[in-house]
Amino acid sequence: MNAARKIYCRIYQKVFRAALPLLPYRNPVIRHSIEDVNDIMQENKLKRPLLVTDGQIRGLGLTKNLERHLSENGKQPVVYDRTGANPTTEMVMEALKCYRAGECDCIIAFGGGSSMDCAKAVGACVARPKKDLKKMAGILKVVKKTPVIIAIPTTAGTGSETTLAAVIVDSETKHKYVINDFPLIPSYAVLAPSVIKSLPQSVAAATGMDALTHAVEAYIGGSTTGMTRADAEEAVSLIFANIEAASRHESTRSEACMLKAAHLAGRAFTRSYVGYIHAVSHSLSGKYNMPHGLTNAVLLPIVLEMYGSRVYKKLARLAVCAGLGDEDEGEEKLAKRFIAEIYSMNERLGIPKRIEGIKKEDIDELSMYADREANPLYPVPVLWDRRELKKIYRRASA
Ligand SMILES: [Fe+2]
Incomplete structure (x- = not known):
């Protein structure tokens, strides 16, 4: 992205971030x-x-x-x-x-x-x-x-x-x-576990990964608050500990934990936004009707890798929340372990490594939609324009 557009995007995001404490957000009363x-x-x-x-x-x-x-x-x-x-x-x-x-x-x-x-x-x-x-x-x-x-x-x-x-x-x-x-x-x-009891395993896995994507994208973005960071951290910790058991409906407790995690992740992203993973996912569901959770799950580790060292610090913190290591192990090591664990988790949940069905000739149009959705609104860690966003589609379908 060129420098002028980058400055415009960051100013736009700063204005929204400054207004955040003044907005009348409220939390629904939770029952179980x-x-x-x-x-x-x-x-x-x-x-x-x-x-x-x-x-x-x-x-x-x-x-x-x-x-x-x-x-x-x-x-x-x-x-x-x-x-x-x-x-x-x-x-x-x-x-x-x-x-x-x-x-x-x-x-x-x-x-x-x-x-x-x-x-x-x-x-x-x-x-x-x-x-x-x-x-x-x-x-x-x-x-x-x-x-x-x-x-x-x-x-x-x-x-x-x-x-x-x-x-x-x-x-x-x-x-x-x-x-x-x-x-x-x-x-x-x-948030009643009895309601999600009969969800097919593949749907439970993909929707759970959607919740993880909400938490991670909100957390690594530039518009977080103490509350949204705490919500995202707790959501990540709950998802890593429960997504597999809950998808297989092994215990009511794990299902209750996933409902709580999805709710916390929702609270985080409704205030702190999502990022390019969602923008790319939305373009794919619009064009090919692909399931949102599934495309997010595939894109999540790919895009985190592409962000590179700019997200190490925050991913390292999430890795610790997910129980993948200790703070003193170094940011890069922890961040890479966090991404590697998402790949492994996807595999264990039966989620494919790549997205089938993205047509080469559509990538130009898809990246335009993703660019339009994300820029300037989403406070992403690294700004990419339409040309740079095309790399995500190529990597996801390679
Ligand atoms: Fe989503």
């Missing part, structure tokens, strides 16, 4: 059991929830306990279960119709990132009934309070239950846009 949902509603004098989920999750019977529990307590939910992998404006409007027809007063988001996104967007529409959903794209366009949102994640990965973003696809133009505002942060997050 589906049975807590009735208590939450009672505490808030809520009577009728809109349950936003997807057909696959409901088809697998994952929402059964929750629906029964609510009905037994006189709070029969109105169910919207047509959220797709990428929620569209049409889906949000359908769900909103259900909310209004059912005279709901709160929203339960049950699922992975997409159900959360859809539920948050419904919340935004309830808060701003006269404002078009598209007009809320961008930053701070919702402003008003949404109904209470109770988020129940079904994977230990996205951390979406604590973030302020909702990604929506325009049904007409197919364009993806993001609504970012503080009222979209759910009021409650129910």
Whole structure:
């Protein structure tokens, strides 16, 4: 990247970093059991929830306990279960119709990132009934309070239950846009291991590696705070200790630890951002519909290696948090061990070393999207332009 653009990027990031303590971030109240949902509603004098989920999750019977529990307590939910992998404006409007027809007063988001996104967007529409959903794209366009949102994640990965973003696809133009505002942060997050019990091993592994990528990218970036560093360190420590056992569903404890880790990593990156790994991953999922967690897992050690000595100090600290060595062993040695362990962990989790299916002729366009997403916003340790970003695609597919 040329010097002028580098200066522009760093100034842009410094401004956002300076504003960070002034922004009204809040943390959802954490609960650990589906049975807590009735208590939450009672505490808030809520009577009728809109349950936003997807057909696959409901088809697998994952929402059964929750629906029964609510009905037994006189709070029969109105169910919207047509959220797709990428929620569209049409889906949000359908769900909103259900909310209004059912005279709901709160929203339960049950699922992975997409159900959360859809539920948050419904919340935004309830808060701003006269404002078009598209007009809320961008930053701070919702402003008003949404109904209470109770988020129940079904994977230990996205951390979406604590973030302020909702990604929506325009049904007409197919364009993806993001609504970012503080009222979209759910009021409650129910981190219940029973919900992730039946997750297929490969999904649990890939989503867990997504959480690790959130923690690492937030930590090595230039916009951290004492709190986001502590959250990221704890998340890394929990993930290294639990991801394998949790993916194989060996113990409820390991699953609970992964849910906590994904939540902490979500708290860290919603304040301190992600980096080039996510930008490249998003370009790949947009073009080829590749699973986000899987591409992140493959890219994580590759990009950390490419950053070189600029990230040794921080990776060395993470290596110690992960229990891979002692502080006095030297930064370079520890950082390289941290990266090597991610390669090994990927292998043990059945994650491939390379990404299949990246077409050479697409790399130019893909790198343009990654550049556009990451620069100047993401406070990455080393700045790369489109030309330099192409190396990541080549290395990941070689
Ligand atoms: Fe992610």
